[in-house]
Amino acid sequence: MVGAARKYVFDFDSTLTRVEALDVLAEITLQGKSNKDEVIQEIQEITNLGIDGDISFTESLERRIRLLNAHKDNLDGLVIELRQKISKSIASNKEFFQKYSEDIYVISCGFKEFIDPIVEEYNIPSERVYANTFKFDEDGNIVGFDEANVLASHNGKIECLKHLHLEGEVQVIGDGYSDYVMREAGLAHKFFAYTENVHRDKAANNADHVAPNLDEFLFVNDLPRNLSYPKNRIKILLLENVHPDAFENLSEDGFSVELVKNSIPEDELIEKIKGVHVLGIRSKTQVTQKVLDAANKLLVVGAFCIGTTQIDLEYAKKKGVVVFNAPYSNTRSVVELAIGQIIMLMRNVFTRSSEIHSGQWNKTALNSKEVRGKNLGIVGYGNIGKQLSVLAEAMGMRVYYYDVADRLALGNATKCSTLEELLSVSDVVTLHVDDNKANKNFIGEREINQMRDGAYLINLSRGFVVDIDALADALKEEKLSGAAVDVYPIEPRSNGEFETPLKGLSNVILTPHVGGSTEEAQRDIADFVPNKIMDYINSGNTVDAVNFPNIRLPKQNNSHRFLHIHRNVPGIMAKINEVLAKYEMNITGQYLSTDSEVGYVISDLDKDYNKEVVKALKNVENTIKFRVLY
Ligand SMILES: NC(=O)C1=CN([C@@H]2O[C@H](COP(=O)(O)OP(=O)(O)OC[C@H]3O[C@@H](n4cnc5c(N)ncnc54)[C@H](O)[C@@H]3O)[C@@H](O)[C@H]2O)C=CC1
Numbered sequence: 001m002v003g004a005a006r007k008y009v010f011d012f013d014s015t016l017t018r019v020e021a022l023d024v025l026a027e028i029t030l031q032g033k034s035n036k037d038e039v040i041q042e043i044q045e046i047t048n049l050g051i052d053g054d055i056s057f058t059e060s061l062e063r064r065i066r067l068l069n070a071h072k073d074n075l076d077g078l079v080i081e082l083r084q085k086i087s088k089s090i091a092s093n094k095e096f097f098q099k100y101s102e103d104i105y106v107i108s109c110g111f112k113e114f115i116d117p118i119v120e121e122y123n124i125p126s127e128r129v130y131a132n133t134f135k136f137d138e139d140g141n142i143v144g145f146d147e148a149n150v151l152a153s154h155n156g157k158i159e160c161l162k163h164l165h166l167e168g169e170v171q172v173i174g175d176g177y178s179d180y181v182m183r184e185a186g187l188a189h190k191f192f193a194y195t196e197n198v199h200r201d202k203a204a205n206n207a208d209h210v211a212p213n214l215d216e217f218l219f220v221n222d223l224p225r226n227l228s229y230p231k232n233r234i235k236i237l238l239l240e241n242v243h244p245d246a247f248e249n250l251s252e253d254g255f256s257v258e259l260v261k262n263s264i265p266e267d268e269l270i271e272k273i274k275g276v277h278v279l280g281i282r283s284k285t286q287v288t289q290k291v292l293d294a295a296n297k298l299l300v301v302g303a304f305c306i307g308t309t310q311i312d313l314e315y316a317k318k319k320g321v322v323v324f325n326a327p328y329s330n331t332r333s334v335v336e337l338a339i340g341q342i343i344m345l346m347r348n349v350f351t352r353s354s355e356i357h358s359g360q361w362n363k364t365a366l367n368s369k370e371v372r373g374k375n376l377g378i379v380g381y382g383n384i385g386k387q388l389s390v391l392a393e394a395m396g397m398r399v400y401y402y403d404v405a406d407r408l409a410l411g412n413a414t415k416c417s418t419l420e421e422l423l424s425v426s427d428v429v430t431l432h433v434d435d436n437k438a439n440k441n442f443i444g445e446r447e448i449n450q451m452r453d454g455a456y457l458i459n460l461s462r463g464f465v466v467d468i469d470a471l472a473d474a475l476k477e478e479k480l481s482g483a484a485v486d487v488y489p490i491e492p493r494s495n496g497e498f499e500t501p502l503k504g505l506s507n508v509i510l511t512p513h514v515g516g517s518t519e520e521a522q523r524d525i526a527d528f529v530p531n532k533i534m535d536y537i538n539s540g541n542t543v544d545a546v547n548f549p550n551i552r553l554p555k556q557n558n559s560h561r562f563l564h565i566h567r568n569v570p571g572i573m574a575k576i577n578e579v580l581a582k583y584e585m586n587i588t589g590q591y592l593s594t595d596s597e598v599g600y601v602i603s604d605l606d607k608d609y610n611k612e613v614v615k616a617l618k619n620v621e622n623t624i625k626f627r628v629l630y
């Protein structure tokens with residue numbers, strides 16, 4: 001860690017706090033006034049003009065104080081509000097302020113009356129806070145400010161810093177141009193543009209370093225910090241148009257997120273994955289061995305869907321890459337579409353509709369049937385199959401199901417012991433088997449021939465499950481009365497032209513893999529998967545991972561957390577603890593979970609650690625990945 005000679009000069013508004021204090025004061029003083037919104041907007045505009053140096057600071061201050069119409073009594077309320085609005089990463093790094101208090105200064109064009117009580121809690125005494133002071137009249141109204149204070153004048157921060165005669169390297173951390181000018185004037189050695197709350201181009205473009213939060217500032221200076229690796233340095237790549245909430249959730253937590261609309265082919269992904277820590281995909285992107293080999297930083301893959309066979313799960317595990325999916329978020333959406341398709345097929349609705357679209361009136365009951373009393377055959381009685389079973393029974397259908405696993409029958413559903421049995425009794429067969437590659441061509445010519453003449457087939461599972469040419473032949477030969485297909489053996493990476501042998505066939509409902517594409521499902525996925533990702537990145541928890549031993553260990557205060565992923569060979573745990581003992585680390589919590597291939601251990605340890613221990617743990621034989629969390 002760096003010696004105490006360096007001095008740190010912090011701005012207050014929008015740096016130490018998330019807000020501009022005078023804006024908050026305006027909210028308080030203008031409460032209930034009819035022109036509140038206009039006045040606040042005017043104050044904000046004047047604030048920004050002053051911060052960016054477009055009007056003189058003195059002018060900006062005078063104009064704002066006039067508009068504020070504030071009283072001394074309003075200041076207590078302001079301090080209470082500001083305490084709630086400390087910048088997130090400032091609040092989580094209190095330790096730095098406590099340890100380096102003697103070297104920390106606040107130079108602000110705000111007011112000591114509200115800055116002092118806030119920074120006092122961060123161990124910064126009033127004598128190291130340089131700011132303006134208010135003028136009050138005898139009734140306590142704020143009527144102005146001390147004009148003699150250099151900070152009330154344009155470029156006052158330069159004068160203030162000059163008078164301080166600070167020794168050692170001086171670093172300025174602030175969001176505005178008025179902070180940068182101290183560096184420009186040659187009084188500070190470095191300027192960090194602080195963008196956690198507001199990104200001002202003028203400050204960022206002139207900065208020696210842009211710090212999206214205090215973690216970044218502490219990281220580049222190798223100072224004590226809450227997170228060993230700042231979140232803004234964690235790169236997340238989200239493909240296939242995942243719901244924008246996912247971007248919001250992950251960006252809000254501080255990660256650097258890139259959103260790409262479509263899926264990308266293997267050769268492009270091999271390039272793009274370099275330096276990426278988290279990859280988010282849906283069903284199209286293939287995460288192959290080659291992609292995983294190129295992924296030099298990859299920690300997690302989030303499948304924003306149910307299916308995960310597009311990812312080489314075993315190889316990912318071998319590389320220490322954890323995979324999460326959203327096992328239930330779109331279940332109901334698929335079920336509702338299946339229900340709709342059963343009715344539409346049996347009533348021949350799409351045929352009747354197409355006729356009218358082409359200018360033909362054909363009122364007929366021919367081949368139009370109620371679903372009540374008909375036999376529905378569900379193949380794959382998992383989450384989707386079971387829910388469909390319940391809804392179909394509520395419509396009066398008789399449900400039969402077949403599953404390779406032993407599944408409890410819901411309601412009055414009848415279990416079939418073979419696929420053939422199910423096919424022979426069903427008026428409608430609907431496929432909900434999982435995306436296991438062993439299910440390729442599971443329904444082919446032979447199986448279709450085992451179906452009842454005039455039956456219907458629905459495939460909402462995966463395209464490769466059905467031999468699509470055999471299905472097209474059966475429809476053309478009128479062995480089947482209709483089909484609904486949502487998934488295809490080969491699907492395009494992005495929206496555009498598409499061809500299938502089923503195109504143009506009568507009573508065939510074709511949809512572009514939208515079984516799970518409802519607003520509700522996509523929003524739920526965009527909440528569920530990012531939460532799993534954040535839980536793993538921030539805490540190391542792997543509960544609900546699809547390819548990894550599951551662990552959850554509650555966060556402990558005043559400890560460091562080490563995550564160690566290793567090949568599951570005998571004696572590794574002993575070796576890890578041997579290293580920890582050698583470096584006199586006190587273990588305050590430890591949890592190991594293994595499967596046949598890998599072991600994953602989380603260790604919580606006493607506060608301070610020697611950096612050599614990190615090297616030693618990485619060097620333990622059979623280590624796959626090692627990460628210090630905090
Ligand atoms: N069209 C779309 O947009 C969507 C499609 N899906 C597909 O639906 C599938 C099913 O989803 P869930 O019900 O959540 O999965 P699940 O894993 O809960 O259920 C799948 C069931 O299929 C059974 N199964 C697997 N192979 C079988 C076989 N050959 N014969 C009989 N049973 C077999 C399994 O034992 C399991 O009970 C997903 O894997 C995915 O491929 C899921 C969501 C959206």
Ligand SMILES: O=C(O)CCC(=O)C(=O)O
Nearest residue numbers: 282283305306307516517
């Ligand atoms: O909507 C998607 O991206 C894929 C849906 C799907 O097939 C799944 O969840 O497995």
